[in-house]
Amino acid sequence: MPFEAHANASASGSLGVGFGASASATASLGERAGNTKGAQPGGKDLAENLLPPLIPFRFQLVFRQAGNEVAVCEGAFAECSGLEATMEPKLIKVGGVNYGAAQRAGPVSFSTVILKRGMTRTRDLWTWFSTVAIGGYAHRLDAQVDVQNAAGDTVLSWGLKACMPVKFKAADLNGKGSEIAIEELHLVHEGLSLVAPKG
Structure with missing residues (x-):
């Protein structure tokens, strides 16, 4: 079923994916x-x-809302980057201790995830971005990045909670160009997690 964006005030409350320590x-x-x-x-x-170490050339994205799968470009992307989490440590200086300072855990931030794919007539990425941009702020999707081996079996999955598109970039046009047109979507999210394997 093609991706259809529906701005819904209850969408943000129906994500159905918990994220906690x-x-x-x-x-x-x-x-x-x-x-x-x-x-x-x-x-x-x-x-x-x-x-054997994983080879990052084969992967698939699955988007869900309230537990139901949403077909965004059928999950077919050429590149996915930004699966990154960074903790900012809190530095505590103790009087009388001159050799180093105490380090304590601080807030965690997540990088913007960038998705790239060959541009086709499918307008799923623009539809999602424009829906949020014109006021459908509650239209969030959870995402799962399935890393696969050469046989197509999923061996590792990353989960992204409450994704929101913040940038859409269409392919550059050039009358002398011969390369494949690439479009990209930038996503911010509220949590990166390693999804437990099924079975």
């Missing part, structure tokens, strides 16, 4: 760090060292 995060990290079965000096035979 999990109480089991520390335990999971501890289990991961302690998984050294069969380890030799230098960690040469750790299971992690035997895993």
Whole structure:
């Protein structure tokens, strides 16, 4: 079903995706760090060292609103960048301590996610952007970036909460150009998370 933008005052309240610190995060990290079965000096035979690194050429985006999938360009994009989170630490200077200062956790900010694709007659990106730009501020979509292996199986997924388009860029036009026309959409969001694999 083609993407249709509907500015809805209740959209922001129906995203249906929670984002919070999990109480089991520390335990999971501890289990991961302690998984050294069969380890030799230098960690040469750790299971992690035997895993092939991911190749970022194959991925797909899935957009959802209130748990229902929304077909934005059928999830077909050539490039996705900006999956980044940065914490700004709080520096605390202690009197009498001259060798370094205490560091405490501070607020986390997220980079703008940039999506690029070959421009076609599909107008999903512009429709979403223009809907928000003319007043449909509540029209947010959750996004999931599925990273796939060469066989097309999803091996890793990133979740983006409450995405909002803030910039649309159409392809540059040039009478002497021969390259593929590229359009892009810039998204801000309210949370980056690693989605638990199904099954």
